Amino acid sequence: MEAMSAEGDREQQLLAAAEDLIREGRTLNLSLGEVADRVGVSRSLLYVYFDGVPAIIDALFLRHLNRLAGRILPELETRDTTYRECASAAYAAYLDYLIESGPILQLILRERHQDSPLGPESQRQFRGLLRRIAEETRRALSLTPREAFVLLELTAGIPEALARLVRKREIDHDTAHATCRRLVSASVDGFADAPPD
Missing domain, CATH: 1.10.357 (Tetracycline Repressor; domain 2)
Structure with missing residues (x-):
């Protein structure tokens, strides 16, 4: 159960980082590397949760x-x-x-x-x-x-x-x-x- 919670927390961290980057730049032009750096994880870890920037944007939009x-x-x-x-x-x-x-x-x-x-x-x-x-x-x-x-x-x-x-x-x-x-x-x-x- 804790593993599922940790995964959900990581996904939320990634979305929060992407949202911060969008707010700061006032544009959707961001990279997976920027999001990964903001959270302090590898870029490859992002692919566990999202298959690219469009998927991150889509998840933020729905939220x-x-x-x-x-x-x-x-x-x-x-x-x-x-x-x-x-x-x-x-x-x-x-x-x-x-x-x-x-x-x-x-x-x-x-x-x-x-x-x-x-x-x-x-x-x-x-x-x-x-x-x-x-x-x-x-x-x-x-x-x-x-x-x-x-x-x-x-x-x-x-x-x-x-x-x-x-x-x-x-x-x-x-x-x-x-x-x-x-x-x-x-x-x-x-x-x-x-x-x-």
Whole structure:
């Protein structure tokens, strides 16, 4: 049992090292040698856990996607509030996630089509999460699917920009949350009040 735990710990160490390297360089351009050096193991040991950098990136993506989904989906599923309140709470959860975790998901999504494509399970889960959120948005605001995705794309930039400012210590946590709530609410209200084409 301890051997299995040690293997899981080693895998987590390798993922943590890769994540640190990605954060520091703000790019997915890393090598197995860099990850091995960071953990203090041989490069060949990495192949026991991952068959290359794309597999590491994919594992990091799934880890972060699951964390994010665990935070925002419960906020969207609250039935005793308005969609505006649910959306504000979901974006606040996204903001907190980004402040704590940094832009790992954004970096992976930005560079995924280069040398590190996402695996089929990562793609399936990511598309499923987007569809679920977009469907909630579409239904609540009587939007077309395309309009719902546009709203999500536009409003996602709000917590992403605010999290960067918090992490740089240019604004405090409370200011970021108040600004996020105000901007997301205005965005939702703008789409809800928009006349149909």
